[in-house]
Amino acid sequence: MKLFIDTAEVAQVREAWSWGIIDGVTTNPSHVAKSGRKPSEVYREICDIVNGPVSLETVALDAEGIVKEGVALAKIHQNVVIKVPVIKEGLKAVKILSRRPRSSRSSAPSRRTRARARGASRPAPSRRAG
Secondary structure, three states, X not given: OOOEEEOOOHHHHHHHHHHOOOOEEEOOHHHHHHHOOOXXXXXXXXXXXXXXXXXXXXXXXXXXXXXXXXXXHHOOOOOEEEEEEOOHHHHHHHHHHHOOOOOEEEEOHHHHHHHHHOOOOOOEOOOOOO
16 A cells, blocks of 8 residues: 655645655645645655655646646656546547656546556546545
8 A cells, every 4th residue: 555645735745754654745736726836846846855656637628738738747857647637638648648658647536447448557546535
């Protein structure tokens, strides 16, 4: 089992990472918006703290935009894992991204099988309310 903290608050990431029990970070655009900071700054700072997977989510709704965002996000750090929406255009993007050297993930447990069929290496777990 792997334990990920789901936040874009850098102080929370730093504290949780210091405990030595989390494996990585997952975040989303709404978390970043709440921080009031530029996404690129938040993502880089988190990647500087965490020596593990850092999942970053695309926001575009068309395959071309998702791929463009995914490629840009992947350039932030070697530990970045791209999350894409599991929609028709997202699945097209996963197929394109999976042909690249870096792996891609999709989030939505009810659609994991389709995402894997399109080339996603490891579908990410869905977010749960709580």
